[in-house]
Amino acid sequence: MSLSEKYRAKKYQNLVKQDKAIEEVKTFLNQFPKKKKALILYGPAGTGKTSLALAAATENDLEILELNSSDLRNRSKLEETLRPATQQKALFKKGKILLMDEVDGVTGTDIGGISELVKLINLTSFPIIMTCNDVWQSKLSPVRQKSKLVEMKPLDLGTIISLLMKISEKEGFIKSPHFLKKIAIKSQGDLRAAINDLESYSQISESGAEIDITEKRDVQTSIFNILRRLFKERQDFLDLFDNSELSLDQILLWIEENIPKEYKNEALVKAYHALGNADRFRGRIYKNQHWRFLVYQNAFQSAGISYAKDNPLEGFTKYERPKRILKIWLNNQKIAKKKTIAKKYARLVHCSTKRIMRDFKMITPMIKQESVQRKLRMSDEEVAYVNNLR
Amino acid sequence: MNQTNIWTEKYRPVTFDEMVGQQEILKRVKSLVQALNIPHLLFAGPAGTGKSTLALIVVKELFGDKWKENYLELNASDERGIDVVRQKVKDFARTKAIENIPFKVIFLDEADALTKEAQQALRRTMENYTNTCRFIMSCNYSSRIIDPIQSRCVIFRFKLLEKKDIKKRIDVITQNENLNLVEEGFNALYESSEGDCRRAINLLQATASISPDITQDMITMVSASAKPADIKVVLDYSLAGDFIGARDKLLDTMLKDSVSGTDIIKSIQKEIWNLQIEPSVKVRLTEKTGEAEFRMTEGSDEFVQLQALLASFVLAGRGEA
Numbered sequence: 001m002s003l004s005e006k007y008r009a010k011k012y013q014n015l016v017k018q019d020k021a022i023e024e025v026k027t028f029l030n031q032f033p034k035k036k037k038a039l040i041l042y043g044p045a046g047t048g049k050t051s052l053a054l055a056a057a058t059e060n061d062l063e064i065l066e067l068n069s070s071d072l073r074n075r076s077k078l079e080e081t082l083r084p085a086t087q088q089k090a091l092f093k094k095g096k097i098l099l100m101d102e103v104d105g106v107t108g109t110d111i112g113g114i115s116e117l118v119k120l121i122n123l124t125s126f127p128i129i130m131t132c133n134d135v136w137q138s139k140l141s142p143v144r145q146k147s148k149l150v151e152m153k154p155l156d157l158g159t160i161i162s163l164l165m166k167i168s169e170k171e172g173f174i175k176s177p178h179f180l181k182k183i184a185i186k187s188q189g190d191l192r193a194a195i196n197d198l199e200s201y202s203q204i205s206e207s208g209a210e211i212d213i214t215e216k217r218d219v220q221t222s223i224f225n226i227l228r229r230l231f232k233e234r235q236d237f238l239d240l241f242d243n244s245e246l247s248l249d250q251i252l253l254w255i256e257e258n259i260p261k262e263y264k265n266e267a268l269v270k271a272y273h274a275l276g277n278a279d280r281f282r283g284r285i286y287k288n289q290h291w292r293f294l295v296y297q298n299a300f301q302s303a304g305i306s307y308a309k310d311n312p313l314e315g316f317t318k319y320e321r322p323k324r325i326l327k328i329w330l331n332n333q334k335i336a337k338k339k340t341i342a343k344k345y346a347r348l349v350h351c352s353t354k355r356i357m358r359d360f361k362m363i364t365p366m367i368k369q370e371s372v373q374r375k376l377r378m379s380d381e382e383v384a385y386v387n388n389l390r
Numbered sequence: 391m392n393q394t395n396i397w398t399e400k401y402r403p404v405t406f407d408e409m410v411g412q413q414e415i416l417k418r419v420k421s422l423v424q425a426l427n428i429p430h431l432l433f434a435g436p437a438g439t440g441k442s443t444l445a446l447i448v449v450k451e452l453f454g455d456k457w458k459e460n461y462l463e464l465n466a467s468d469e470r471g472i473d474v475v476r477q478k479v480k481d482f483a484r485t486k487a488i489e490n491i492p493f494k495v496i497f498l499d500e501a502d503a504l505t506k507e508a509q510q511a512l513r514r515t516m517e518n519y520t521n522t523c524r525f526i527m528s529c530n531y532s533s534r535i536i537d538p539i540q541s542r543c544v545i546f547r548f549k550l551l552e553k554k555d556i557k558k559r560i561d562v563i564t565q566n567e568n569l570n571l572v573e574e575g576f577n578a579l580y581e582s583s584e585g586d587c588r589r590a591i592n593l594l595q596a597t598a599s600i601s602p603d604i605t606q607d608m609i610t611m612v613s614a615s616a617k618p619a620d621i622k623v624v625l626d627y628s629l630a631g632d633f634i635g636a637r638d639k640l641l642d643t644m645l646k647d648s649v650s651g652t653d654i655i656k657s658i659q660k661e662i663w664n665l666q667i668e669p670s671v672k673v674r675l676t677e678k679t680g681e682a683e684f685r686m687t688e689g690s691d692e693f694v695q696l697q698a699l700l701a702s703f704v705l706a707g708r709g710e711a
Contacts, residue, residue, distance in 0.1 A: 256693075269704075276689065287505075324693065354468070357648040358653070359592065359616070363596075364596075366396050371395050
């Protein structure tokens with residue numbers, strides 16, 4: 001058993017510095033199912049999310065039914081394992097907690113995974129606890145609305161050092177506080193990472209161990225940090241996006257949205273020019289499947305944006321998430337009826353739906369005629385839509 | 391009642407003689423049809439010059455009353471992917487044509503909307519069904535059609551309709567519909583149609599829905615109110631230095647009226663010359679606009695290129711472009 005498993009907190013009192021989160025979980029379990037039926041523990045890795053869920057089960061003498069993201073989470077799997085479980089009584093203990101670890105791991109391949117989870121929350125007669133790193137991704141939005149959200153913060157340096165000290169004492173290898181501090185710094189608040197590192201040095205003498213505290217684990221960089229560095233600093237930044245969970249194309253949208261918040265005039269022009277170049281290479285990738293061009297897209301949307309200004313910038317800027325995709329989606333909902341009408345009309349007049357959509361105002365008087373509406377076999381809603389047009 | 395009260399359809403020419411303009415093309419196509427055999431045809435030319443109309447006339451002349459069973463019309467810009475096109479062609483080509491003519495006709499409108507890869511696939515389809523089907527394809531620019539397809543077709547290049555040609559068709563309509571269209575009214579109609587007969591007729595009908603006595607002002611008003619994108623506001627915001635305002639306005643305009651980026655660029659290019667800025671700046675902005683239009687054809691996201699262009703306008707507003 002690894003040290004990090006061995007020293008996993010089993011009870012509330014072993015969980016350090018997470019009193020607030022513990023209180024929230026207690027309230028959640030007490031109130032169940034009157035308020036929310038599910039709870040999401042979110043925060044960076046190694047802050048004790050899974051431990052807290054397991055501790056909650058132990059403290060309340062509940063059985064735990066656990067599913068990891070490594071399990072195949074498709075619709076049929078969920079139905080066969082979880083549906084009955086939500087309604088059966090637990091075998092030995094007085095109740096159950098359903099634990100869905102790492103819900104952000106539910107990906108596109110788990111068809112219906114998220115929607116099934118929502119159904120499950122609606123149906124369950126046992127509390128559900130989920131864990132994830134980033135609770136704010138859009139795909140989790142339906143689950144978010146159904147759940148109580150509890151944040152777990154990264155542990156501070158002192159806490160990690162004192163825990164490492166206790167563990168090394170118990171395990172019988174003594175390390176100097178200075179050495180433990182280095183491990184703690186490197187872990188960046190991730191206790192599990194710190195314990196794993198400690199274990200890897202347990203058989204090595206301190207003098208022989210080189211800890212490079214600048215060598216960070218691949219911590220996911222949030223998009224806000226990426227934007228801040230990109231816009232404020234002047235650097236080559238070719239690897240800036242490497243640790244982002246967002247794709248290059250998604251990042252492009254974030255940059256696009258926020259350029260005018262930072263740059264004015266000359267820099268604004270240069271930045272959009274660079275972004276335009278990035279988009280051109282992306283176009284060539286799409287058209288010719290020439291993936292080598294990715295390096296150019298990356299260079300233009302990193303260094304190209306950073307060097308658009310003459311000097312580094314200061315001050316705090318509040319970046320916003322890209323609005324365009326949402327606007328397009330909302331608009332598509334709004335014009336759906338218009339589109340079905342245009343499609344019918346286009347067939348009749350031998351021309352493309354696109355052209356009719358463009359000329360829609362011009363043809364409005366034509367489709368207001370009852371004879372034409374009949375000829376087009378318009379539905380009642382479509383007729384109402386047309387008749388309401390100015 | 392088979393008549394629809396949509397004038398572009400009601401007054402669509404149904405015989406060679408009714409068609410206006412394109413006289414050379416008509417002569418050649420007519421002789422092909424009289425021989426009861428046509429090769430694949432490619433009609434290239436601007437919108438509203440008679441490409442679809444001529445295709446319809448060809449099948450009506452060939453098949454008479456039975457034209458509907460022997461004719462398939464597909465619009466490449468609406469069909470989702472070449473696979474859909476191929477499947478439809480396959481289903482259609484399965485049954486035989488009527489006795490004296492050994493082929494059916496497929497009209498593929500806006501064929502230049504297909505990607506090069508899709509066109510390659512289409513070329514295979516053309517070959518597979520060459521015994522039972524003839525293709526008539528239409529496009530705005532024949533240069534956007536791959537060479538192998540061009541070489542399998544007889545190409546006809548349609549020209550913009552002249553004023554007198556459009557007048558002929560409009561006169562037929564005004565007489566039949568008892569409209570009173572003064573000469574200045576027609577001039578305005580022609581101006582805003584830009585040689586596109588479909589547009590002229592649509593504008594005429596939209597205006598006539600207000601009153602049968604049509605003046606120049608009415609035409610101008612209807613034409614202006616039906617104009618999809620009001621790009622001037624967007625440019626005004628940019629020149630005043632409000633980039634974010636300009637950008638929001640641009641996106642709203644594009645979404646509301648389903649206007650493509652290319653259409654926006656076209657309006658910008660025209661609108662530059664009406665702006666209150668130094669003529670030399672206008673020239674430079676035109677250069678930027680042309681560059682943006684070109685970059686748009688290479689990129690994958692038109693809106694990114696449009697924003698780059700708007701940023702140039704912001705600079706121009708400060709006299710720094």
